[in-house]
Each structure stands twice: as C-alpha cells, then as structure tokens.
Amino acid sequence: MAVTIAISGKGGSGKTTLAAMIVRALLERADKGAVLGVDADPNSCLGLTLGVEPVGIVAEIREQARAQTPTNTGMDKVRSVEYGIQQAITEAEGFDLLTMGQPEGPDCYCAVNNLLRRFLDGLGSQYRFVVMDNEAGMEHLSRRTTNNVDVLCIAAEPTSVGAVTAQRIFRLARKLPIAVRQIGVVWSRTDQDRELNGIDILGHIPYDKDVSDASMQGKTVFDLEDDSPALVAARSILEKIMVLNP
Ligand SMILES: Nc1ncnc2c1ncn2[C@@H]1O[C@H](COP(=O)(O)OP(=O)(O)OP(=O)(O)O)[C@@H](O)[C@H]1O
Numbered sequence: 001m002a003v004t005i006a007i008s009g010k011g012g013s014g015k016t017t018l019a020a021m022i023v024r025a026l027l028e029r030a031d032k033g034a035v036l037g038v039d040a041d042p043n044s045c046l047g048l049t050l051g052v053e054p055v056g057i058v059a060e061i062r063e064q065a066r067a068q069t070p071t072n073t074g075m076d077k078v079r080s081v082e083y084g085i086q087q088a089i090t091e092a093e094g095f096d097l098l099t100m101g102q103p104e105g106p107d108c109y110c111a112v113n114n115l116l117r118r119f120l121d122g123l124g125s126q127y128r129f130v131v132m133d134n135e136a137g138m139e140h141l142s143r144r145t146t147n148n149v150d151v152l153c154i155a156a157e158p159t160s161v162g163a164v165t166a167q168r169i170f171r172l173a174r175k176l177p178i179a180v181r182q183i184g185v186v187w188s189r190t191d192q193d194r195e196l197n198g199i200d201i202l203g204h205i206p207y208d209k210d211v212s213d214a215s216m217q218g219k220t221v222f223d224l225e226d227d228s229p230a231l232v233a234a235r236s237i238l239e240k241i242m243v244l245n246p
C-alpha cells in the first residue's frame with residue numbers, strides 16, 4: 001500500500017511548492033518506488049510547479065459519467081469512471097500526475113463522487129508514494145477528498161494567523177471520520193521551528209529567493225539547484241516522514 005502524504009494549509013502558505021519539492025526529493029531517493037502526484041486543488045497548479053501538462057482532468061471525466069443516461073447500468077458508470085481516471089493519469093519523467101480539476105456544479109452527485117474516492121483509494125496499491133496537494137483551507141477535509149492519509153502536512157506561515165489556522169486544520173482533521181495516521185506542521189518561509197500546543201512539528205522551509213524567482217519565471221521545482229535551501233529543508237522533512245513510515 002502507498003504511503004500517502006497530503007499537504008493542507010491556508011492560502012499561499014507554500015503547499016504546492018512543498019508538495020512539488022517532496023515529489024522531487026522522493027525521486028532522488030535510492031529506494032524510490034512509483035510516485036503519484038495528485039493535484040486536488042480545483043485551481044490546479046501542481047502540474048505547473050512540476051513542469052507537467054496534464055493529459056486529462058478527473059472533474060471532466062466525472063461530468064461525462066454524470067451525463068450518461070439513467071438507462072446505463074451502475075456497472076457501466078463504474079467502468080467509465082475507472083477507465084476515465086486511468087486516462088487522466090499523466091506519465092511524467094519518473095512519476096505520474098493526477099489532476100482533479102474544478103468540482104461539479106451545485107447539485108449533489110454523491111454516487112459518482114463516492115466511486116471516485118473508492119477508486120482513488122484503490123490507486124494507492126499501484127504506487128509506493130502518493131503526494132497530494134490540496135486547495136487552501138479546510139473544505140477538502142470536510143469533503144473527504146483526503147481519505148486514508150498517512151501523513152497530513154499542514155503548511156503554515158510563522159505568524160499568529162498561521163498558527164491559529166494550523167490548529168483549526170489539526171482539530172478538524174482529528175474530528176472527522178477520516179483515517180489520518182500522523183499530522184505535522186511545516187513552517188513556511190522561516191529559519192526556525194516554532195512550538196504549537198500538542199501538534200508535531202515536521203520542520204521548516206526557509207525563504208528561498210530561487211523558489212520565488214522560479215515561480216515568477218515559470219520554472220519548475222526541477223530547475224532548482226541541488227543545494228537550494230528550500231529543497232534541502234524539504235529533503236529533511238521527507239526523511240522525518242520516512243522514519244515514521246518505513
Ligand atoms: N520557501 C519559499 N521561499 C520563497 N518563496 C516561496 C517559498 N515557498 C513558496 N514560495 C512562493 O510563495 C508563493 C505561494 O506558494 P505556493 O503556491 O506553494 O502556496 P500555496 O499554499 O500552494 O498557495 P494556494 O493556496 O494559492 O494554492 C509562490 O509564488 C511560491 O513560489
């Protein structure tokens with residue numbers, strides 16, 4: 001079964017950058033297995049940060065399955081969603097990427113959503129690592145798109161607002177009936193860790209001008225120098241995660 005690492009946090013707290021750096025750090029490891037990046041933010045950015053153009057978007061597949069006439073059997077729907085998701089997996093250099101895209105309109109199509117979630121849980125068996133970048137805030141936890149997570153990394157800026165938001169996300173993740181094994185905070189754009197009542201601290205990512213320049217110039221996480229301070233910090237956060245998830 002895959003080790004699933006999900007990244008959560010406030011808007012602009014460095015989630016996508018952290019997810020992309022963890023993907024790169026995983027690919028650098030000697031014992032690397034198959035890696036799947038999941039862009040679960042409706043405003044998809046993980047592909048850009050990883051330099052991958054998605055071949056398909058799950059939300060569109062879901063729309064197609066919904067549009068099927070009611071005369072189709074349940075089995076047809078299952079097969080069409082499963083087939084569609086496989087089609088949406090983009091093969092990149094050394095890893096795969098799955099892009100979820102914009103959620104459907106105001107109607108509830110829980111049946112198809114449930115199918116999708118079940119299928120995503122099943123996908124875990126094809127990979128050794130799944131790294132999921134989420135939308136800002138807590139909505140994704142309530143909707144349970146983040147299911148069966150081994151490590152939930154809460155990216156947070158080292159401010160009072162950052163700390164309060166991280167605590168809220170922590171409390172919600174603990175309250176919901178989702179299987180999250182471990183939760184830890186990653187402090188963003190700072191040179192030091194900071195205590196947070198009762199929540200594990202996975203580490204911190206320093207402010208790194210190269211990261212900021214790369215995103216402004218449309219470069220990817222693979223363009224960062226090997227010794228980029230942010231990347232070095234992401235590697236050590238991954239080491240910590242690996243010790244706890246051998
Ligand atoms: N360690 C860092 N040093 C310098 N700049 C950084 C660092 N981490 C992230 N950034 C920059 O901060 C901005 C926001 O980062 P990012 O997109 O990763 O945040 P996010 O939490 O995913 O945002 P959103 O909530 O919009 O999805 C980007 O321009 C990114 O390049």
Ligand SMILES: [Mg+2]
Pocket residue numbers: 015016017041045133134
């Ligand atoms: Mg993001």
